[in-house]
Structures are given as C-alpha cells and as structure tokens.
Amino acid sequence: MSTVASGLLLLVCLLRIGRRPANLPPGPPTLPILGNIHLMPSRDAHKQFQKWAQEYGPVYSLILGTKVMIVLSSDVAVKDLLDKRGVIYSGRPEAYVAQDLCSGGLRFLMVPYGDTWRMMRKMAHGLLNISVAKSYVVYQMLENKQMLHDMLHKPDNFLEHIRRYSNSLTTSMTYGWRSPTYEDPQVKQLFHGFEEFAEMAQTPLAALIDFYPPLRYLPLPILRRAREMHKREKKLYLGHWETVKKDLKAGTARPCFCTDMAAVQKDYGLSDDLAAYISGSFLEAGSDTTSSTLYGFMQAMLLFPEAQKKAQAELDRVVGTDRLPTMEDEPRLQYIRGCVKESLRWMPTTVLGAAPHAATKDDEYMGYLIPEGAAVMNNVYTINMDPKRFPNPRVFDPDRYQNDLLSSFDAAVSPDVSKRDHFTFGAGRHLCQGMHLAERSLFLGMSRILWAFDVLPALDSNQKEIIPDPERLTQGFVCMPEPFSARIVPRSKERAMMVEREWAEAKELLDPVTEQWKNVPEGMKFGSLD
Template identity: 65%
Template structure:
C-alpha cells in the first residue's frame, strides 16, 4: 500500500510539474523586454490584430518603449521601434541578427522552403544573396536606365489615354522593368495573364500567411501533426505553392532554354544559369531566386508610386512646388531624365518622403531572428527570438518627423544622400526612412527602386496635373490615407483620382516619345525588344 501511495504521489508531482511548465508557455520571463500582459499558453496571441496591425504595433511602442516583446505561444517577438535600436542590433550586430524564425505555413508548405524572403541565414541563402547583389548593385543598376526609360514612356502614354486606370499602369511599369532585368523579356500590357497571376497569387499568399490559423501552426508546432482536412491553412498553402511553383519554374525554364539557344537578352538569369552549372542547385531553387526578385520588384515600387499619387491628391501645394522646380530645371520642351536628378532636389525629396509616408514594408516584411542569446538596454534577447523592424512606428515618430502624416518633402531639404547612403549612415538619426530594411537583409534593389521612383515622379509631374476625382454632384472625392491594404507589402486601398495633361504640347511630347521608341526598339507584334537597348544620348 505504501508503494502505491508513493507512486501516486510521484504521478501527482509529475502532473503538477508538467502543468506548471505548460502554464508557463506564453509568460514573459524576467529580464525580457517589457510588453503587454500575457495569458497562459497564449501569451499575447489573443491581442494580435487581424487588421491594421501597424497601428497596434505603433501604440505598443509608445506605451512600452523602443524595444518591447510579445510572447506568441512558444515563440518570442522583439519589436524595435527606434532608429538607434535598429542600427545597433540589425546593422551593427547583423552577424547574429540575420536569421529567420521557422514559418511552417508560409515557407515550408507555401513556398517549399524555397522563398529567399523567409529563408534562414544559411550558406544557401548567402550564396543566392551574392547572385542577387551582382544583379542589383549600384554599378550594374545604372545599366538598367534604358529599360526604365522605355517602361516609363509607356506608362506616361497609358496615363494620357486611360488615366482612370493609373494603378494598372503603375503596376505594369514596375513589373515590366523587373521581368526585363530578371528574365530578359518585358510585360507589354497589364492584362498579361502571368502578371495577373503574380499579383493575385502573392496577395493570396500574403493573406494566408497572416491568418490566425497560420500563426497558431507556427507558434504551436504540435498542430502540424493534424491532417489537412482539419487545417484549411495547410491545404491552402499546398495549393498556392503548386500553382506558384508552376509559374516560377515556367519562367526559369524558359530563360534557361533561351540561354542554351543564345536567344536570351542580357539579364539576371544568364548569370544564374552559369551559377547553376557550377554549383548544381536545382531548377526549383533557381526558379524561386528569380521569382523572389520578380515579387519584390513588381510590388514595392508600384506601391510607393501609388502612394505618391494619393499624396498629390491630398497635398496639392507639394505638387505645385515640385512642378515649379521641374519647370525651372527642365522646361517645357522635353521630359526629365536621370541627368536632371542632381538639380531636381525637391523631386528627390518627394521620393524620400514617399518612402517614409507610405512605406510598402510597413512592418519590415518578415522579422529577423537572433542566433544566440544577446543583451541590449539591460534586456535579454533570447536565441531564436524574432526581431521586428517596426518601420511604420519609426517613420511616423513625431520626434524624428513632426506632423508625420503630413506629406512634407522639405523634411529632407538638407539631405543630399541617396537612399542607400542614407541607410548606411553611421548616425541612425540621419537616416531618411526605414522602408528598405536593415543589416544583411536590407533590400538589394534600393538603387534600382530609387531611379524608378525618381523617373516616375518627375515625369508624371512634368506631364500631368493630379487632382481629386469628383462625385456626381461635383464634390471632390478625397481618399483616406489611413485605409491601407494588408499583408507583406502595403499600399493605399484603391481610390479614384483625376490625371490630366498640363498642356496640349506636353501631351504631344508624351505621345511622340512613346511612338518613337515603340517603332525603333520594339517588335511590332510581340512588343518585346528587337535588340537590347544601348544608352540613348539623353541618358
């Protein structure tokens, strides 16, 4: 009998110990950065917003300070909401702050473990990152200006003839530039089915990755043992991956075949094919490296330009000031070019303010992760914790940027740096914005993006006036700048605007510029490049 009670006592003690251990899941250990109160097992999961998460993350930053933590089931998320914290951890300590947490739904199932955005800081990621850098570094990026000029001309022509579809034209501009750089072919129309699949598919993927079910499966790994019929997120992730893989592998195999037969235009995939022969990585891996570039290049520039159009509707005084500068520097007889950039300082400030005011990567896209225990500001940051660059909160910090929701390019009147040089400035308080990320995960395409944005903004303002649309009664329809799309890449919810030529003469120049380049450089049937462009004299 004594033995029986002894064993029963051991069982009770063991059960109590297990219960205590389970109930500690979700609690915030002593020494971690502060944060909102937690519940057993859940931590702060129940407080995670399903809509406009950036506003809640900003609110917590004001309440708990520039470094706070969220306990998400079995995982920890440390949120950096100050320029100094981002500089110190993601930049200066990038050797240990460049990993990713496990994202089972989005990466393992939804991307086959192949998406560079979510890949851990592994030798594979570093190898592919090196290839991407070779495509997008500052020296090579200048060679893409002929592509940017052509796609920009078509965008202006489309704005002239169907201004109500300005979002479509902006997206085609961004996507066509990216496909040319990556694959050697361009997207001539917005109706292109592969471009539609890209935008629609990535929107579905982002929506899935941000569902509550996906979060629970990420934060409680034991749920992954449940069958697919019980977890919609698992079924949907596998379906999206199969569809997306067909698109990306199709793009890659087409490029690979063109490399073999010598018909491909100079582009990223030429170098990637050579690297594949040398290093032996799979077609799936190559497809997702090139596909990752396609995603990033198609979305972020388009989102920023779309935000700029909204800013011009809401802040007409900025538009007038920028147009006055363009008039003074460029005049009426020609479109602005990259040669004008150094003299169009206010327009460059408009680029910087667009990136700050409506950041596409509103919460830093995907959190970094730390590979070993660290300490900052007296707080413990544990190995494996996610570390978020809270872009919105930093860009909207009223100390850094008084009246942060006012679109005011004069904030940068004394800033002569490029966005890259600003991002690497040793003084984080002097950095213009945090939209391109930080550390070893910083966006490698910022050089190309800055040029595309400058050409897009300067030329739209040279050619057109952007004003509010009006309703049936003649009243202006003012967009709400607080209404944003959700997901990895954010932009304003769709809104109407009126885009009209500033004069008949400017409209004729827009028309002529496109017709000339269309006749001289594009195949009349396919609208692809006849030969690879050489820099024209105005570049």
C-alpha cells in the first residue's frame, strides 16, 4: 500500500472517531475526533444533562472521543436496565485519573465487577445490613447529642458540627474510635481530600485523558496532582488500618469492622493496601454523603420556613417538650420521614450518580444498541426533578411522602418503579449498602435539630435576611450546597437546658481524657465476615 493510500486510510479512521453510529440512542451533534467532548460543561454538569434529556429523551447517548456514554434519564429506563438487567450493567468504565491515579485502583466505588468487587460487596453487607445497622443507633444517639451541644455553643460552625457527627459515627463503626472534634487534622483531611478528588474526577481534562489514552504519557499537571493526592490519601487510610492491627496485637482494639476484617485478612488474601482502602471507602462514603444531605436540609429550612414550622408542629405533638425524639418515634413522625426523603430527592449528593455503570455485553433497548463497554449513567438529578413524578420539583415539600411508608431500600427494590422515593442511592448491583444507616442518621439529625432549634436566615449589616441560592452547588460527582450562613437559635431556654443535660449524661459513657467510649455499648453488633 502506498504512503498516500496509507495516509488516507488513517485519516478516514481518525474521522470516524467521534461519530455517532446510526443504531445508538440519539444525542447532541458530534464533531470528528471530539464527538461531544467539546460540549461537556466544566460546571454544573447536571443542568446540561437535564437539558439534553429534555431535548433527546429519556435515553440518549454522548460520544466522548473513543468512548460511548448512555444516559438514563427516566425512572423506567433505570428500572429496566440497571435493576432488571443488572447482570449486564454491573460493570464500571475505566477511570484512569479517578481510579488508577487518585485511588491506586483500590477505591470500592470504582472497582470493576469481578471477584474483588464481590468480596468488597460482601464485606460492606456485613457492616451495613439492616440488622447490624440497627445496633449502631447507640452510636448515632451519642454523636447526635454532641452535635446538638456543639450547635448550641458554636452555632456559626454548624457545618463542622454536622460533619463531625457523620464522621465520628463512621469511624466508630469502621475503626472502633470516635472523632470528638472537627479540628482533628485527619477529619479535615478526609473531607477536604474527598472534595478535591470528587472535583478532579469530573473535570473535562480528566475525561480527555480517559478517552484519549496517549495523553496519559504527557507531563500534564493533573497527572502529577492525582498521584500526589493518592499518596496523601493512602497514608491516611493505611495509618488508620495499621493502628487497628497494632491495637489488636496489644489487646486494646475495640470491636469494629476492621477487627473483623483483620481476622480474615489471610483467608481473603487481602493486602494491607486493599484492606486500608476498603475501610477508607466506607469512611468517606459514610462521612461525606450523610453530612452533605443534612447540610442541604438546613438550607431547605431557610428557603421553605413553612416546612420547618410544620415539622416542628409534628414534633411538638408527638414528642412533646420534655425529651428528645428517638427512633421509636419514627412511625408517628411521618412528616419528618418525608423531610428525610425530600432532602435526598431535592438536594441529591450524587447529581449524576456516584459513578457510571458499564455494559458488560451488547444490549438492545427501545430499538437502540447499547454497546459492550459503554458507560451507562443514572441521571439522578434529572429523574429526581421530573415534574411528572414530582410536581414543582424545586419546591421542598415533605408532604409528597405523606402516604409513603416504605424505607428507601424497600422503595428501591420494589418491582413498581412508581414507588421509588428518589434515585440518590443508586440502582442495580451498585445500590448503596449504607441506606439503612444513612436514613437513621438523617432522621435523628433532622428531628432533633428541629426539636431543639429554629433554623433562621443570617442577617446582613442592615438586618436584612440573607437567603442562599439553592442552585449554587460545589462541583464534582459528589456535591452539596456552597457554604452559606444561618442563625441556629434555641426554641426555648428549657430545650437548651435539655440539650445540655443530654450531653452531660452521654459524656458519662466516655473517658474524660480521650473522649472515647469507656466500654463497648451494650447490644453492639458487627458483621460476620467468615
């Protein structure tokens, strides 16, 4: 073949890159080589994905260089593919920057389907299944009481108190020790490091590197930054894991997920690096998503004060004024249950799904081809904001769920997709294992904050209320409202005294120096991994 002919053939092949095959679902117009990469937004990608769904329908495709992404933007499509055909859509697409570089190939969220994933999933079930999750309520109650006490004394730092609450619960379950203060550098590193990871993973440059492998060999700053991020994160997670193992040898370790995992480490063939990332993945998932949802709820209370008043009226009627709400009150606090569900719908932390699924073989849907290897996205924000499912979707209205008696897990696995309360916890074989725990943490957090406090807008220098913009979110595949201010005011002197008393009594269970549990709480369970 002549040089000219070879060059023409190469040109033709290059020009085919980025084109949408005729049998794929529709989508925005493409350009040679790029496909739709040039259309990918650098901010608020969920808004653009919503617009494309309105234009191209509930199942559309994006051509991203050499890769294909199928976007599912309806409840029916998610149920039909990710749930009913979960065996086909259980894979994960390659994520070179996010998984290989930032995570050393170890982050549970992005591990491809296979033996390692199944082993990690089994371990997650052991830690987070519903019967075990119920035993964690004693941890949730104590951490919740500290959160209320901290809000009473330092109300301006309410985001830090929320984050400490969710983090301390997760470290207690995972490592056997609690986080008494947000000022701990390791607590701050977790949140700030995961924010950096989530934002980097969704940048257009990271996508380009995923879709054009030759770019991986260039001296790009993002590649160096990703490797440095992994070193810091690995040091954090490995340090936690090795501390538990050292305490086990010394006989001072408390029962927790890591002590269970250490007992079976050899049987499972777990390296220390993988064990550290399994436990670290639980830590970041349990800490970040719960705190972000609770922060979104606080913003909703500022924007929709009528919902706050209605919730407080229910609490006063059911609970009264002389005690804090408990999990035993949940069946009679339907509006508060609605606040939990509506917060997860109205301000989803995973606006485009935590991570795309991937088709493990060719499939057909609605007359279209979904090719093997295609990334398949659960377009969470668009489905949660579907006006046919949720009229006036940007209005925070817990009454949407006044007749919904299902847990989020039961709603997610129901064969009737119309019963699904929201899609924030994912779908199919990647459905979030921590749903039971998250719902309890959110219920206790929301009910007790509103029992004890009024959540009011901050005031400017002219005493005018400052109302946050709910459309301004942090960036990345895990997000939350941009920082905002609020006034956290006790509803009465008596309720403030109750918060003080409850925390004083709870502190009796803690060592006064270390602020760790004196003894393992009675009734505490941990999963069996053998």
